[in-house]
Each structure stands twice: as structure tokens, then as C-alpha cells.
Amino acid sequence: QKATVEVLDHLEHLALVDFRDAEGVERLQKAIQFAEQLHEVNTDGVEPMDSVLEDRCLYLREDDVTEGNCTNELLKNAREKVEEYFVAPPGNIPLPKLEERETFLQGS
Amino acid sequence: AALKGGLRFQVSAALKEGHVTPTELCQRCLSLIKSTKFLNAYITVAEETALKQAEESEKRYRRGQPLGVLDGIPIAVKDNFNTAGIETTCASNMLKGYISPYNATVVQKLLDQGAVLLGKTNLDEFAMGSGSTDGVFGPVRNPWSYSRQYKEKSVPKSCSEDEESNWVITGGSSGGSAAAVSSFTCFAALGSDTGGSTRNPAAHCGVVGLKPTYGLISRHGLIPLVNSMDVPGILTRCVDDAAVVLGSLAGHDPKDSTTIQDNFKPFELPNLTDVSKLSIGIPKEYHAPGLSSEILALWSKAADLFKNAGAKVVEVSLPHTRYSIVCYHVLCTAEVASNMARFDGLEYGHRSDMNKSTESMYAATRREGFNEVVRGRILSGNYFLLKQNYENYFIKAQKVRRLIANDFVKVFGSGVDILLTPTTLSDALPYMEFIKEDNRTRSAQDDVLTQAANMAGLPAINVPTGLSERGLPVGLQFIGRSFQEKQLLTVAKWFEKQVKFPMIQLEVKRHYHGAFQHQKSAFFS
Numbered sequence: 001q002k003a004t005v006e007v008l009d010h011l012e013h014l015a016l017v018d019f020r021d022a023e024g025v026e027r028l029q030k031a032i033q034f035a036e037q038l039h040e041v042n043t044d045g046v047e048p049m050d051s052v053l054e055d056r057c058l059y060l061r062e063d064d065v066t067e068g069n070c071t072n073e074l075l076k077n078a079r080e081k082v083e084e085y086f087v088a089p090p091g092n093i094p095l096p097k098l099e100e101r102e103t104f105l106q107g108s
Numbered sequence: 109a110a111l112k113g114g115l116r117f118q119v120s121a122a123l124k125e126g127h128v129t130p131t132e133l134c135q136r137c138l139s140l141i142k143s144t145k146f147l148n149a150y151i152t153v154a155e156e157t158a159l160k161q162a163e164e165s166e167k168r169y170r171r172g173q174p175l176g177v178l179d180g181i182p183i184a185v186k187d188n189f190n191t192a193g194i195e196t197t198c199a200s201n202m203l204k205g206y207i208s209p210y211n212a213t214v215v216q217k218l219l220d221q222g223a224v225l226l227g228k229t230n231l232d233e234f235a236m237g238s239g240s241t242d243g244v245f246g247p248v249r250n251p252w253s254y255s256r257q258y259k260e261k262s263v264p265k266s267c268s269e270d271e272e273s274n275w276v277i278t279g280g281s282s283g284g285s286a287a288a289v290s291s292f293t294c295f296a297a298l299g300s301d302t303g304g305s306t307r308n309p310a311a312h313c314g315v316v317g318l319k320p321t322y323g324l325i326s327r328h329g330l331i332p333l334v335n336s337m338d339v340p341g342i343l344t345r346c347v348d349d350a351a352v353v354l355g356s357l358a359g360h361d362p363k364d365s366t367t368i369q370d371n372f373k374p375f376e377l378p379n380l381t382d383v384s385k386l387s388i389g390i391p392k393e394y395h396a397p398g399l400s401s402e403i404l405a406l407w408s409k410a411a412d413l414f415k416n417a418g419a420k421v422v423e424v425s426l427p428h429t430r431y432s433i434v435c436y437h438v439l440c441t442a443e444v445a446s447n448m449a450r451f452d453g454l455e456y457g458h459r460s461d462m463n464k465s466t467e468s469m470y471a472a473t474r475r476e477g478f479n480e481v482v483r484g485r486i487l488s489g490n491y492f493l494l495k496q497n498y499e500n501y502f503i504k505a506q507k508v509r510r511l512i513a514n515d516f517v518k519v520f521g522s523g524v525d526i527l528l529t530p531t532t533l534s535d536a537l538p539y540m541e542f543i544k545e546d547n548r549t550r551s552a553q554d555d556v557l558t559q560a561a562n563m564a565g566l567p568a569i570n571v572p573t574g575l576s577e578r579g580l581p582v583g584l585q586f587i588g589r590s591f592q593e594k595q596l597l598t599v600a601k602w603f604e605k606q607v608k609f610p611m612i613q614l615e616v617k618r619h620y621h622g623a624f625q626h627q628k629s630a631f632f633s
Contacts, residue, residue, distance in 0.1 A: 003491065011487050012487075015487050017474050017483045017486045017487060018471070018475050018483070019483075019487065020483065023480075031488040032488075032491065035434060038504050039500075041431055041511065048503050048507050049513060052322050052565030056368060061362055074455070076209070077206060078454065078455050078456060079459040086455055088466050089462075089463040089464060091465070091466040093466070
């Protein structure tokens with residue numbers, strides 16, 4: 001099983017992280033290969049396990065506000081802000097397609 | 109008084125009786141940190157705030173009102189725990205300059221007990237790794253590289269061969285914390301443990317490394333890697349100290365809904381003398397490929413120790429052991445893919461100058477902020493989570509996880525109290541050798557013995573056991589039943605007493621800003 005260029009491109013879109021070079025792609029291919037071993041295990045009738053604490057109830061707090069009013073604290077760590085807003089570049093613009101963006105995958 | 113640096117009975121007593129003051133203790137530690145700077149164990153040293161905390165502690169001692177055993181005790185915290193007002197970097201460019209607006213619950217608890225926070229320790233970037241070699245601040249050096257024990261056993265290739273090229277890794281990813289405790293710069297340190305990240309460096313650095321049961325200690329403020337497996341880890345120089353720290357940290361936290369709601373009572377460890385009622389399990393699958401003959405021998409010796417003392421020692425089987433590393437690989441990368449999504453430059457951390465669009469800004473930020481290990485895991489995780497792969501990889505791994513957890517349930521259900529296994533496959537590798545293989549390969553190799561405990565959420569502890577032929581520490585691991593830390597630590601303490609692990613004889617070249625030369629302990633003769 002090897003990931004195709006289409007899948008690699010798709011992953012770069014989803015993860016918003018780049019493969020960077022041949023090594024990066026090879027790393028993924030090896031990771032997929034490594035994971036194949038899972039299929040040796042017979043899991044018929046076995047339920048997936050989300051958490052080791054599955055037999056307990058998660059604790060839920062009362063819906064009361066107990067802390068907050070820390071706008072200034074939180075804004076301190078943001079690079080771009082205006083008054084009490086975090087400033088983002090324009091949205092709803094998809095990442096350029098494989099042929100148009102700067103990615104190692106272009107050559108593939 | 110010859111204080112060997114034990115919290116419970118020695119240093120605390122000394123503080124109480126006024127033999128040493130919190131500020132003296134703090135200053136000595138800070139000075140030691142400076143003279144061991146070459147270990148690169150600390151990313152940030154919070155000198156000013158530490159001294160202030162020490163002064164406050166001193167006032168309390170003078171009034172005769174210390175907050176508890178931890179009052180005035182210098183500690184260090186791995187740099188993936190949020191610490192208010194102090195930079196928290198996770199050894200990544202993504203968080204360089206990030207000043208936490210809050211304290212992680214475990215940090216707050218330690219501070220509330222009067223502990224003195226010396227600084228943040230080095231790690232693999234975002235705790236991904238088993239060497240503490242892949243952070244942006246460089247690798248951590250194992251203090252034992254500079255020990256008489258190691259130097260005596262190493263044969264220099266030539267007269268001019270510097271000890272520079274011979275130094276060994278700490279293991280990881282909590283290598284900074286392990287090195288800090290091992291080199292006496294603090295009495296206890298916090299690490300984190302997702303696949304063995306506290307126990308592995310503990311074994312290589314000759315210190316006690318405790319991984320508590322999942323759900324016992326709050327993860328609030330611990331920058332998450334794998335939410336279903338992460339736990340804060342405790343590193344100390346003896347088992348009693350680990351129990352003390354555990355006592356101050358465990359318990360339900362309303363801010364972490366994955367902490368159990370059962371009442372937790374801190375405990376003192378009894379001095380076990382009779383082990384005849386104990387049943388020790390030796391899982392045969394932990395005789396893993398690549399296990400060094402030295403460690404195998406040590407493991408065998410330990411089993412005999414228990415047998416000769418009257419305990420029941422039985423071979424057991426955890427049949428799915430060999431799949432746990434693969435299972436971990438899939439689940440870990442999947443959760444990482446999700447957890448790392450929060451780093452987009454918008455609200456905190458590094459932000460790229462790219463501003464054409466939100467998505468391209470995010471992509472550029474993450475491109476610039478994450479190293480290849482982190483990027484690699486995010487991409488792998490996303491692969492396993494793709495619609496066409498979800499069932500075959502992610503769900504499949506979750507099923508295998510249950511099988512692994514069930515293996516332990518069966519064994520503990522058959523009357524075994526504690527499992528005894530090696531912690532690592534070998535003693536610490538020289539850095540030059542370690543980096544010959546990539547991070548993923550190394551992690552897959554080094555986590556084999558530790559990460560099943562994370563899969564099953566069980567408590568586990570590394571106890572330093574002996575020195576290898578190269579003069580480096582080797583530890584053994586005890587795995588206990590869920591939430592039975594008292595039993596686990598009691599057995600560990602008994603074992604620690606039997607093996608009498610030697611103290612590190614740290615030797616530092618004179619030209620290093622030189623507080624100490626041939627001193628056994630940082631503090632006392």
C-alpha cells in the first residue's frame with residue numbers, strides 16, 4: 001500500500017502541513033507500511049476502545065461561570081489584533097491547487 | 109548531616125530544623141544549574157521568581173508554619189506544562205515566546221504546597237521522541253556521561269579524543285527533567301508520559317520515574333499529545349519522594365473531566381519486610397528482540413531476588429505485546445493530528461508573515477513552526493483518519509487496544525499483583541550513534557517495553573537497578589493495577605532498598621564555570 005500523489009496532496013490540504021522533501025514522503029510511506037501489521041490481529045467481535053475509563057462517567061461541571069474576564073491576558077499572546085479582535089487574513093480562499101502552489105509534491 | 113537529597117526525611121527535616129534555609133537551597137540549585145549548563149537540561153531558568161518563592165517559604169519556616177513537606181523544595185517542570193508568566197515552548201519554534209497565561213493544575217498544586225519552581229526543562233519537540241534530541245534548543249546530555257563510573261569504563265580512541273563526542277543521551281522525551289533530577293539541580297521534576305516518556309529517561313539517567321494511572325492526575329495545562337494516554341510523570345531520586353509528590357498532585361480536578369472522581373488519600377509508604385504474600389508476574393513477551401543480554405541478566409536477577417525473599421514469581425503472557433507499538437503508532441499519530449490543529453498562529457504562538465488567506469497563513473505558520481518529526485506525525489495521523497482508512501486503521505487500532513488492555517486484565521485477574529519487566533532495551537546510546545536512525549524508528553524501538561502501560565492506562569514505575577558494563581544506569585519497570593499506586597510504590601521501594609543503586613559521581617572539568625569537582629552530592633559531604 002502506498003499513498004498516491006493525489007492522497008499526498010489531499011493530506012497537505014487537510015493537515016495544512018507540508019511534506020517538505022522526498023524524505024517526508026518516504027516517512028509517510030514507511031509509517032503506512034508499519035501500520036499494516038495491525039491487520040495480522042484478529043479483532044472479530046472486539047469493540048473499539050476510546051478510553052481506558054470507559055466504564056466511568058465523565059465529570060460534568062455545573063453550567064456556572066466561575067472564571068473569565070481575562071481578555072487582556074489572552075490577547076497578549078496574539079501577534080495580530082485590533083481592539084479585542086484577533087485579526088485573520090481573508091477566509092474562504094482555498095489553498096492553491098497542487099499545480100499552483102509551492103510544494104515538493106509538484107514534481108511528482 | 110549527610111543529606112543525600114531525599115525529600116521525605118532528609119531535606120524537609122533540614123529545612124524544618126533550620127540547618128538550611130529555602131533561599132540557600134534555591135541559590136545552590138541555581139548555581140548548580142549554571143555550572144551544569146552544558147547538559148542543556150533547562151530551557152528557561154526562572155531565577156527571579158524562584159528566589160522570591162524561596163523567600164516566601166523562608167518566612168513561613170521562620171513562623172513555624174511550613175505548608176507541608178514540599179515547602180521550599182526546588183523543583184523543575186517539563187516545558188510542555190503551562191506555567192503562568194513563564195515561557196512555555198514545548199521545545200518548538202511554534203511556541204517560542206509564548207508566555208502562558210495560566211498554570212497547569214499540577215504546577216499550581218506544587219506551588220500551593222510551597223515548592224520553588226526553578227525552571228522549565230528541555231524535551232523532544234512537543235514530546236515526540238525517545239531521546240530528548242529533537243527539540244529546537246538542542247539535545248539534552250545525560251549527566252552520567254560526565255560520571256566517574258562512565259569515564260572509567262570508556263576507552264578513549266586517542267589521547268586527544270574529547271569527552272565531547274562520547275556523551276550519551278538521556279532518553280526521552282522528558283530528558284531535561286530526568287537530567288535535572290539526576291544532576292542534583294532539583295529534588296523532583298515533572299515530566300509527561302504518553303508512550304514511556306518519563307520512564308525511559310528515568311532508566312537512562314538512573315532516577316525514579318513514575319507514570320501514574322490514567323485519570324489519577326490532572327492533565328489540565330499539559331499541552332496534549334494523545335488525550336487518551338497522556339499523563340503527567342514524576343521524576344525523583346528515590347521512591348519515597350515520588351510518593352510524596354504523587355500525594356500532592358493526585359485527585360479529581362474539575363478542570364480535567366478525565367480525572368476520576370474517587371477520593372484520593374495521600375499515603376506514606378510502609379517499609380515492607382515480608383514479600384511472601386506477593387505475586388510477581390514476569391511477562392515473557394517483554395523478552396523483546398534487541399533486549400541486551402546485560403538487562404536480561406539484571407531482570408532475571410531481580411526475579412530471583414523476589415523469589416529468594418519468598419514472593420511467588422510466575423511467568424505470564426501478554427500475547428498482544430508485540431502489536432502494541434504498531435497500535436500506539438496509529439492511535440498516537442491520529443490524536444496528534446487532531447491536537448496539533450490548534451497551532452495556527454492566530455491566537456498564540458508563532459505566526460507567519462504570509463497573509464494572502466487564512467489557510468495559506470495557517471499552512472505557512474505550521475510549515476515554519478513545526479519540525480519534521482511533528483509534521484511527519486500529523487501527516488501520518490491524517491492519513492489514518494481519512495474516510496477510506498478510518499475503519500481499517502484507526503478503528504482497527506482501537507480494537508487492538510482493547511485486546512492489549514484485556515491481556516493485562518486477565519493477568520492481574522489471575523492473582524498477579526505486580527509485573528516486573530525491563531524498562532529499556534539497552535543502556536543509553538552515545539548521541540552520535542542514536543542520531544543514525546530517525547526519530548520514528550528510534551521511538552518504535554525504544555517505546556516497546558513502556559507503551560503498553562499507556563495503552564492500558566496502568567501505573568508503572570522505573571526503579572534504577574544497576575550499572576551496565578559501560579558504567580551507565582539500567583532500570584527495571586514495575587507495572588501495577590489501576591489506581592493501586594500504593595501497592596506499586598511499596599513494592600518498588602522494597603526493591604530499591606535491595607539493589608542499592610549507586611550514587612552518581614559527577615565530575616566536571618575545571619574550566620566549566622566551576623562550582624563543583626569531585627562531589628558525590630550537590631549539597632553535602
